[in-house]
Amino acid sequence: MPGCTVRCMAELVVEGLVHVFPEGGVRALDGVDLRVGAGERVALVGQNGSGKTTLVRHLNGLLRPTDGRVTVDGSDAARMTVAQLAARIGLTFQDPDRQIFAGSVRAEVEFGPRNLGRSGTELASARASALEATGLDGEEKTNPYDLGGSRRKLLAIASVLAMRTPVLVLDEPTTGQDARGVERVRAIVEAVAAEGRTVIAISHDMRFVAGSFDRVVVMRAGLVVLDGSSAEVFGRAAWPALDSTYLEPPLAAVIGDRLGLGSTPTDAALIEALGSAQ
Amino acid sequence: MTLTLAGVGYRYAGARRPSLLDVSIDLHDGIVVGLAGASESGKTTMCLVLSGLAPRTIGGQIKGHVTLNGADVDGWPMHQLSQRIGIGFQNPTTQLSQVAESVFEEVAFGPMNVALPRDEVVARTWAALVALGIDGLAERDPRRLSGGQQQLVAIAGLLALRPDHLVLDEPTAQLDPAGTRMVGDAIRRLASEGASILVAEQKTDLLADVAAEVIVLDGGRVVMQGSAAEVLGDPRLADVGVAPPAAVSLARAAAEAGVGDARLHGALHG
Numbered sequence: 001m002p003g004c005t006v007r008c009m010a011e012l013v014v015e016g017l018v019h020v021f022p023e024g025g026v027r028a029l030d031g032v033d034l035r036v037g038a039g040e041r042v043a044l045v046g047q048n049g050s051g052k053t054t055l056v057r058h059l060n061g062l063l064r065p066t067d068g069r070v071t072v073d074g075s076d077a078a079r080m081t082v083a084q085l086a087a088r089i090g091l092t093f094q095d096p097d098r099q100i101f102a103g104s105v106r107a108e109v110e111f112g113p114r115n116l117g118r119s120g121t122e123l124a125s126a127r128a129s130a131l132e133a134t135g136l137d138g139e140e141k142t143n144p145y146d147l148g149g150s151r152r153k154l155l156a157i158a159s160v161l162a163m164r165t166p167v168l169v170l171d172e173p174t175t176g177q178d179a180r181g182v183e184r185v186r187a188i189v190e191a192v193a194a195e196g197r198t199v200i201a202i203s204h205d206m207r208f209v210a211g212s213f214d215r216v217v218v219m220r221a222g223l224v225v226l227d228g229s230s231a232e233v234f235g236r237a238a239w240p241a242l243d244s245t246y247l248e249p250p251l252a253a254v255i256g257d258r259l260g261l262g263s264t265p266t267d268a269a270l271i272e273a274l275g276s277a278q
Numbered sequence: 279m280t281l282t283l284a285g286v287g288y289r290y291a292g293a294r295r296p297s298l299l300d301v302s303i304d305l306h307d308g309i310v311v312g313l314a315g316a317s318e319s320g321k322t323t324m325c326l327v328l329s330g331l332a333p334r335t336i337g338g339q340i341k342g343h344v345t346l347n348g349a350d351v352d353g354w355p356m357h358q359l360s361q362r363i364g365i366g367f368q369n370p371t372t373q374l375s376q377v378a379e380s381v382f383e384e385v386a387f388g389p390m391n392v393a394l395p396r397d398e399v400v401a402r403t404w405a406a407l408v409a410l411g412i413d414g415l416a417e418r419d420p421r422r423l424s425g426g427q428q429q430l431v432a433i434a435g436l437l438a439l440r441p442d443h444l445v446l447d448e449p450t451a452q453l454d455p456a457g458t459r460m461v462g463d464a465i466r467r468l469a470s471e472g473a474s475i476l477v478a479e480q481k482t483d484l485l486a487d488v489a490a491e492v493i494v495l496d497g498g499r500v501v502m503q504g505s506a507a508e509v510l511g512d513p514r515l516a517d518v519g520v521a522p523p524a525a526v527s528l529a530r531a532a533a534e535a536g537v538g539d540a541r542l543h544g545a546l547h548g
Contacts, residue, residue, distance in 0.1 A: 244497035246456035274537035
């Protein structure tokens, strides 16, 4: 699957999704509606415990709905096998140690594509490009547990990238990354989106969110409370709703508002507005 | 009380190269020192050496001197050192005992382990909970708290040992913005009560907020050291893989675009 054709695009539709965890009866999702079109870049934000991870785990069948439904390209995800979903939706875990299991970086990155039936040059190219994107080329023989925590996280991302799924879901990809690691994650989001694939990321880093995503979905207590462009979600009108979820807009948005320049969620947007105001 | 590293180097057991080279710092009472650096630059190693866990518990080879008020701690056993220097890890779940049924029991775990009298344990536990503003959580199950709350419980457990020095290794890495603010407030409060705190962080915005001084590591060596404003505003920070605080990078990008005027400056510092 070099690049991505219409055939491999996926539309995700979440309708009235409810999830109650059996242990403790916690209602982690309380009726979520969300439609994500092919090729969108969507950031999911909200406090710890607001339901973000529970939501994305329904997209690839790791969790099944208590009520409501998830459809992938019009098919009910509940009627699809985990294997069918895995070919469409690649999901990385927040904690790479819950994902990584192989004895070498190479085996770890090849596991996903091998399971999807890739072999030969197709497998080799999937592996090479995933390792290059994450800066792990040259570490093929390394045991994943000899990598530092931030590079293990990048390995977890590489092993999902190598599956070349139409949808990539990243759970807190920038957590624990230094400046170079965050830059790599940014570049991965750009490159995947440029191929027309969908990227959904959970993040607490509002600068990363505003800079790399077209759309921001804010969750609170198992519900979507805001859903719009980063200019909308980080604009003044949405601040009370953001505040109710203990989130703050990025600094550029606050400064733009202070200077009466409208909603400027990124440094670049603020600088452009400052330029035209001069 | 001053905790000092003088020309300290450290090599992990079985490692070919040292992870820390010729590091010298002083931690005085009531000061918050920020520790920045790219991944694998030596931040965690420095935290382990400062707390005494390296080499006492994890082995390896140390060079140079670690001193408390001028006395070399070389021969001190861990239980004695841990009452003077507390260390907190990135992930609060590694720190919590996992056996305590309540937050109160969890925080009392340290003082009970060093065999303090019962009344003293109770008094210290309450004092630590109050100092961090989590006395309302005393009866809760620590495993059923938010990440931010768990991190505060872990820090309270350190405080109950009444250490003179606290070493925190990326305490907000797993936390959401609200949890990060809670930990930042706690650090400021503790420093105002006289503890010295070294906090390793990727979030330079947090360091700009709480630290008086900042040290930057690269390849196990100290490459920058000075007041927080000076170090965090230094353009060389990016060269060693550290993202500057949001205000610094915004001001710099605006200046480069020729729009960094007085109005922007006023809004940034207003």
